[in-house]
Amino acid sequence: MVAPAASAPVETPAPSERKFTFTWPWVFLLIAGAIVLLAMLRVITSADDVASSGTLRAAIRAAMPIALAGLGGLWSERAGVVNIGLEGMLIMGTFGAGYAGYQWGMWAGVVFALAFGALAGLLHAIATVGFGVDHIVSGVAINVIALGAAQYLADIAFTGKPGGGPTQSPPVEPLPTFDIPGLADAAKDIEDKDWFFVSDLAAIVGGFATRLSLLTVLGLALFVLTYWVLWRTTFGLRIRSCGESPTAAETLGVNVYRYKYVAVIISGACAGVGGAFLVEDATVYRDGQTGGRGYIGLAAMIFGNWRPGGLLAGAGLFGFTDALRLRSGGESIHALLLLIGVLLALMAIWLFYRRSRFQAISSLVIGLGLIVLYLTTDEIPGDFTGMTPYLTTLLVLALASQRLRMPKADGMRYRRGQAG
Amino acid sequence: MRVDLRQLGLTAAAPLLAIVFAIVVTTAILLAAGDPVGAVWETIFSVPKPRNMVNIINSGSVLYLSALAAAVGFRMNLFNIGVDGQYRIAAFVAAWVAGEAWLPGVLNVMLAIFVAMCVGAMWAGIAGLLRVTRGVSEVISTIMLNAIATALVAYMLRKVAVGGSNNITTTPIPESSRLKGFDLIPGATNTVYTMALLAVLAGVFYWLLLGRTRFGFSLRATGQSESAAVAAGISVGRMTVYAMLISGAIAGLIGMPLLFGSSYSYGVTFQPGLGFAGIAVALLGRNHPVGIAFGALLFAFLNEQANPLQIRAGVSDEIVNIIQGVIVLSVVIAYEVVRRVNTAAEQRKVAQQLAEGKVLASTSEGVS
Numbered sequence: 168m169v170a171p172a173a174s175a176p177v178e179t180p181a182p183s184e185r186k187f188t189f190t191w192p193w194v195f196l197l198i199a200g201a202i203v204l205l206a207m208l209r210v211i212t213s214a215d216d217v218a219s220s221g222t223l224r225a226a227i228r229a230a231m232p233i234a235l236a237g238l239g240g241l242w243s244e245r246a247g248v249v250n251i252g253l254e255g256m257l258i259m260g261t262f263g264a265g266y267a268g269y270q271w272g273m274w275a276g277v278v279f280a281l282a283f284g285a286l287a288g289l290l291h292a293i294a295t296v297g298f299g300v301d302h303i304v305s306g307v308a309i310n311v312i313a314l315g316a317a318q319y320l321a322d323i324a325f326t327g328k329p330g331g332g333p334t335q336s337p338p339v340e341p342l343p344t345f346d347i348p349g350l351a352d353a354a355k356d357i358e359d360k361d362w363f364f365v366s367d368l369a370a371i372v373g374g375f376a377t378r379l380s381l382l383t384v385l386g387l388a389l390f391v392l393t394y395w396v397l398w399r400t401t402f403g404l405r406i407r408s409c410g411e412s413p414t415a416a417e418t419l420g421v422n423v424y425r426y427k428y429v430a431v432i433i434s435g436a437c438a439g440v441g442g443a444f445l446v447e448d449a450t451v452y453r454d455g456q457t458g459g460r461g462y463i464g465l466a467a468m469i470f471g472n473w474r475p476g477g478l479l480a481g482a483g484l485f486g487f488t489d490a491l492r493l494r495s496g497g498e499s500i501h502a503l504l505l506l507i508g509v510l511l512a513l514m515a516i517w518l519f520y521r522r523s524r525f526q527a528i529s530s531l532v533i534g535l536g537l538i539v540l541y542l543t544t545d546e547i548p549g550d551f552t553g554m555t556p557y558l559t560t561l562l563v564l565a566l567a568s569q570r571l572r573m574p575k576a577d578g579m580r581y582r583r584g585q586a587g
Numbered sequence: 588m589r590v591d592l593r594q595l596g597l598t599a600a601a602p603l604l605a606i607v608f609a610i611v612v613t614t615a616i617l618l619a620a621g622d623p624v625g626a627v628w629e630t631i632f633s634v635p636k637p638r639n640m641v642n643i644i645n646s647g648s649v650l651y652l653s654a655l656a657a658a659v660g661f662r663m664n665l666f667n668i669g670v671d672g673q674y675r676i677a678a679f680v681a682a683w684v685a686g687e688a689w690l691p692g693v694l695n696v697m698l699a700i701f702v703a704m705c706v707g708a709m710w711a712g713i714a715g716l717l718r719v720t721r722g723v724s725e726v727i728s729t730i731m732l733n734a735i736a737t738a739l740v741a742y743m744l745r746k747v748a749v750g751g752s753n754n755i756t757t758t759p760i761p762e763s764s765r766l767k768g769f770d771l772i773p774g775a776t777n778t779v780y781t782m783a784l785l786a787v788l789a790g791v792f793y794w795l796l797l798g799r800t801r802f803g804f805s806l807r808a809t810g811q812s813e814s815a816a817v818a819a820g821i822s823v824g825r826m827t828v829y830a831m832l833i834s835g836a837i838a839g840l841i842g843m844p845l846l847f848g849s850s851y852s853y854g855v856t857f858q859p860g861l862g863f864a865g866i867a868v869a870l871l872g873r874n875h876p877v878g879i880a881f882g883a884l885l886f887a888f889l890n891e892q893a894n895p896l897q898i899r900a901g902v903s904d905e906i907v908n909i910i911q912g913v914i915v916l917s918v919v920i921a922y923e924v925v926r927r928v929n930t931a932a933e934q935r936k937v938a939q940q941l942a943e944g945k946v947l948a949s950t951s952e953g954v955s
Contacts, residue, residue: 251666298923298924305916307867308919309916310863313912314912316908323622459730469724548742554735571722
């Protein structure tokens with residue numbers, strides 16, 4: 168059982184290039200760059216919805232459930248427990264939100280969603296931490312159980328209720344939305360001016376500032392809170408130490424079991440709140456409402472390198488492409504083809520300069536293919552727009568995932584007293 | 588020898604314990620929800636009619652194939668969650684090829700099977716290649732490929748579809764290529780899929796490949812310790828791609844019994860979700876070809892018996908999902924508990940022998 172320690176020296180040495188770290192100036196520069204790209208894309212292709220406040224609002228709505236599921240994944244994987252059961256926890260959350268939401272209002276729904284998600288998290292913790300069951304096995308089982316439980320309970324709870332049925336809850340009143348005073352109107356004015364870059368920036372600010380749901384604020388607050396707790400407190404340091412090296416944590420007197428339990432339960436609670444988002448958005452609980460978003464949250468978390476900021480970016484990317492599809496479908500996605508095509512072509516030049524010839528050529532071929540596709544067609548058929556978010560995630564991961572580093576003891580079984 | 592027997596008994600006890608535990612949990616849920624407990628178990632554990640027996644064997648064979656596909660990956664620590672997408676895209680292409688009927692009769696069937704395996708392998712191979720060349724986790728890439736497959740199939744189906752506006756399908760397979768099936772169960776009006784044989788063949792293939800070949804050894808070695816595999820000269824990257832290809836090829840077979848035995852075309856109503864059920868069955872059967880067979884039959888039995896629940900007991904048949912999930916979870920917990928009990932027993936035995944001075948005394952005397 169000393170395999171992890173023994174295998175450490177085998178690892179390949181770090182690449183000699185300077186280590187790149189994301190500092191705040193870099194983050195702002197990247198965001199600005201992304202806005203410039205979108206602005207250019209909007210002007211060149213005249214697909215106005217590529218950067219409009221409406222698209223951004225839709226993007227936030229699409230991104231939040233995924234982001235919160237990913238946040239759940241972050242908590243548990245930082246403590247060393249792989250959580251493929253996020254989908255099930257999200258399902259439990261949707262049922263909780265629907266059940267309490269239609270009777271006692273959306274806030275009660277959020278509380279129930281949190282509690283139901285946490286319950287599923289507890290089950291995962293008992294299985295993986297308490298009994299040392301393989302994390303994937305437990306996660307898959309939780310997905311099966313949660314799906315069955317939600318559908319079974321929905322049949323009992325909602326049949327015969329006004330507006331409800333065996334597979335759907337009665338309508339839930341969503342939380343009130345509000346405009347940030349001053350900012351919302353100003354942003355709207357500037358957006359309408361149609362200035363290059365400035366208007367696009369204003370559209371994004373406006374998208375945030377107008378008709379903001381309280382639940383979105385809560386969700387974003389959870390992200391800030393998570394970052395603060397995990398990276399700025401002793402409690403968080405101990406949780407992360409359980410994910411990196413539980414035996415080392417144990418020698419320092421950390422009760423690894425307890426920290427893992429807490430982390431996995433919080434993980435379920437976060438995913439549960441994500442379920443509440445889905446219910447608020449649809450104003451009902453519906454069977455199959457999650458549509459695999461738990462898995463996508465997991466992907467967003469891996470995309471974000473097991474960090475809250477990156478996870479938010481991943482969920483945002485997914486939400487954005489999803490929103491584009493929903494709002495003007497074919498046209499916007501068609502415009503996106505040009506962007507991705509050009510980016511891939513630029514990437515190919517960079518790769519060629521770095522002497523990775525095979526990758527350069529494959530990037531170039533795909534990039535040129537997309538540009539040709541853009542020039543020869545006017546719109547993307549409906550079914551293809553549906554796969555854009557997934558294709559984008561896959562593409563981004565394929566280009567970026569070699570820089571990722573997961574917590575060292577993630578997914579490994581830990582027993583007390585292993586450290587000999 | 589006495590200890591070995593006990594160990595064997597304990598190992599066999601684990602799945603039984605798990606089933607009993609699942610029944611207890613489900614009963615508790617039924618009681619809490621105020622549903623008729625007696626009626627539910629009476630329905631589920633009634634003796635299936637011949638017609639239902641055939642259904643159980645049929646859906647069991649499909650589940651078996653699905654579980655085998657997942658198990659190949661599991662044996663080398665690859666989590667192919669994309670079996671779902673692989674079987675749907677493979678079944679669609681095979682249905683289209685078979686519907687076009689370029690070859691007569693049985694040859695057409697052969698061609699369709701071959702095509703399905705190739706397409707499934709290709710779709711899974713993407714994930715394998717991405718993992719080896721770009722380091723993308725196969726869990727994520729196969730999830731994405733599932734969604735992409737769904738969209739792609741929907742698009743292509745509309746391109747090649749025949750039939751009305753609501754239930755569009757591929758061109759039905761010609762009569763000459765349809766398989767009648769076997770009258771295995773006396774008194775049943777329906778027949779066991781001919782393609783159930785495919786499940787048996789795949790099981791034998793799986794057992795031979797993993798247990799009796801050098802390739803299978805390499806695969807299992809890679810799964811158990813990657814560093815040891817590298818030290819033994821096994822190319823982990825190549826094994827990853829091969830494992831995904833094999834897993835995908837088996838996944839391609841999942842739709843075949845349905846296609847040639849009952850639906851004869853691929854449409855929007857083609858049975859979904861088999862890939863995920865297969866993962867659960869593979870875990871239940873501990874990736875062993877015989878264990879998986881029991882698991883598949885158990886799941887198929889529960890599914891079939893739960894069908895009339897709504898009518899006979901007024902209970903939603905989704906309860907069967909809870910039973911299945913709890914079985915999967917509690918079976919692994921039971922194995923873990925059994926393992927711990929065994930270890931503790933062994934430790935006690937050794938300690939006892941030491942205390943009696945059997946082993947240690949003789950050696951220490953010898954040394955001094």
